[in-house]
Amino acid sequence: MGKTKFNKIYAIQLATIFIGFIIFGFSENIKGPAIPRVQFEFMLSESQLGTLLSLNALGYLIACSYTAYLTRKWGIKRVLIAAFASMAVSGILIFFSHSYPLFSASYFLMYIGNGMLEIGLAVLSARIFVKNTGTMMNLTHGFYGLSSTIAPLVATGLMEVTINGYTLDWRGMYLIMLLLSIVPIIFAFFSTFPGEEANHGERVPFNILLRDPVLWLMVCVLTFGVVSELAVGGWLVNFLEKAYGWETVSASGMLSAFFLCFSLARLFLGPLTDRIGFTLSLILFSGISAVCTIAALVGGEKLAFLFAAAGIGIAMVYPTVMAFIARRYGNGSDTVITVTVTLMGVGSVIGNYLIGGVIEIVKKSFGADTQVGLLRGLQAGYGVIGLCAALSAVAGIILFIYLSKRKEVI
Template sequence: MSAKTLPPQTSTPAMFTRPAVVASCAGFVVIGALQALYGPAIPALRTEFGITPAVAGLGLSAHFAGALLGVLLFHRLRGTAGNRQLLGGSYVLMALGALGFALSPAWPLSLAAAFVIGLGFGGIDYGLNQLFSVGFGHRSTAMLNLLHAHFGIGAVAGPALAGRLGAENYPWIFGITAVISVLLLVTLGGVAQKEPSPEKQADRSPGRSQVLPVVAAFIGIYVFHVAIETGVGGWEPTHLETFGYGATAAATATSAYWLAMTVGRFLAVPLTLRFPAPAIVIVCCLGMAASLLLATVPAAAPYAYLGVGLAIAPIFPTCLPWLNRAVPTLSGAGAYVIAASMIGGVAFPPPLGTAIESFGVQSVPLLLFGLAMICVLLSLWLSRSTSDADSAVPASPPAEAPSADGEAR
């Protein structure tokens, strides 16, 4: 990768004050924890409501169904409501859903509460991703990686807290997330009401006939890399056990994999300030593929999966600003790829499980290697197809506080 030269800064409206940036990172800690808490709560849910593991797993399905709708609703309302109102409504929904899940007396009401949590989750996920991708100029990719690293902190801390307090105390943990969500409402005054108008890039953007293939290629990268992410998370312990690793060692290696994704996003922050997004994504896709091949070697497998986590980490947050620069005339592109990533996380586990039944557990890294190579090919094609658009890196706005109407003072 060759280092890029950044353009001089220009005076453009700031989207966030510094306290609002900190609060946004805290919001991603909350949504990371909420997504990861359903699994640890399953034993207590089964005992409390007398349900099977499969039925208890519907809580996460209801969450993701709500999240998908939350993404689409936030995108649909962006043109008619301000950012503060949309983010505030999402935090309120998340708080109400978490409180309902904590206090629910019956399982159907718990599922409804999980759906409401998902609605707010989707709004925060899409809303902050979109605002960070356009709100920091050439630093947007770095800031998105920082934002997603905090999601990882929540995903690690939530289950750890549940393990320490005991699954039976899950209502208290969901209640804590509800309180934090309400507290974050007071920080929304530091978020600009409207996004800046997109820069005119008609001469550098792909032609109308190529916009859909470009967006489809980005969706492909999002769907397949999320499929790899969930595939490794779900099947790594079983695969390692076929190599003779004990259950404890396999579980520890899987926890290290998830932690590597968080560390990888923190490590990516300085790299995104020096190297262009296409180069980072291509290298990460190649890293995924190489690490999955290495995972076929018994002695190297635990470390190889660690490499997969590090390589996957920057892809989601690094692709978003690249997508916005590549198709600036399509305002809904970010919503499409985030929604597609959620669908991919839900849709791919069943066919992957069927393939593993046919070829055996030891085929896991090779099956995922095939998906990684598709990501490599898509990223190479996108780099060539969007090279002119990505070379026009927008300047970074100064750290000015937005006023009540969203304009910089």
């Protein structure tokens, strides 16, 4: 009887995490088709649009910074429900936002929910997946990858739907997609989670955690890896169109292939990380991504398929880092996750500015108004993506050496 009860609770916990990651992927990636329509309706300039997205990224980072504290005060169950609820409410507010200030506030609220959700799901996963940690972490993040892959297609389709003469457009699309957050709220409400009813021992003081070299090496591995991962979505299509003259459909198809490789890797390669160890996995997979990206640049258009193959390697970095943290830090994992994810977010913002800056500098040095200058600038900029993957692997090697000397390799 006890076993049946345990399995039922565990199933509900899994449903909360899996559906949560699906919602997370949708909420972050439906903006692509919607942003041009939002810009047109509110008559936003490029700089105003950039400011909007930057403020939302700030909201995301703010939420990441305080969610671990709320988890200790409220419990993970209430935090998750609050995160999903704020996303559902933001969908309603976006639907009724006919002025730019209200839309900005509604969008900001959605990103607050996203930040809380990322930390909340990571903390819950770290508590639940005590066995086969690498496999389960990669599997759950695989659901995020799958929903991210189809989110732009679903959003585009929904915006064209007409009900009783009313076209949903971007407001109706956001309303429907974000109201899906109600589903995991129901699962979370009727479940219990680790940490709700038990004290898992003393926490490692925050100042001691910050003096741990392993934590900072993990920040480097994660930041360089995620910069490389996220930058592909922003730069691959642009590179293929301008450097090789590809049509938008073909370039977008290559990006979809990247996300497909990315999602399949997380779904099926998780057991490999458990078998060979998390530290070696980080070195191996980030190294594979770096080699694929650099080889694609050096080999030219005929090796462009390697841009997509790079997704196989870089996909594994984030969930494997989360698995490493769960295994090494145990009871203090929520604090460590907050520190690493927050610093990762800051690094991601800097990384994207760096890529754009490198493109401009190199383009000017080869002739700003020439095709050669454009090509070299784009190659150099995209090379930063490969370099970040390589630096992630280098940080992993340093981490491995450090842990090996102390016989603490995970």
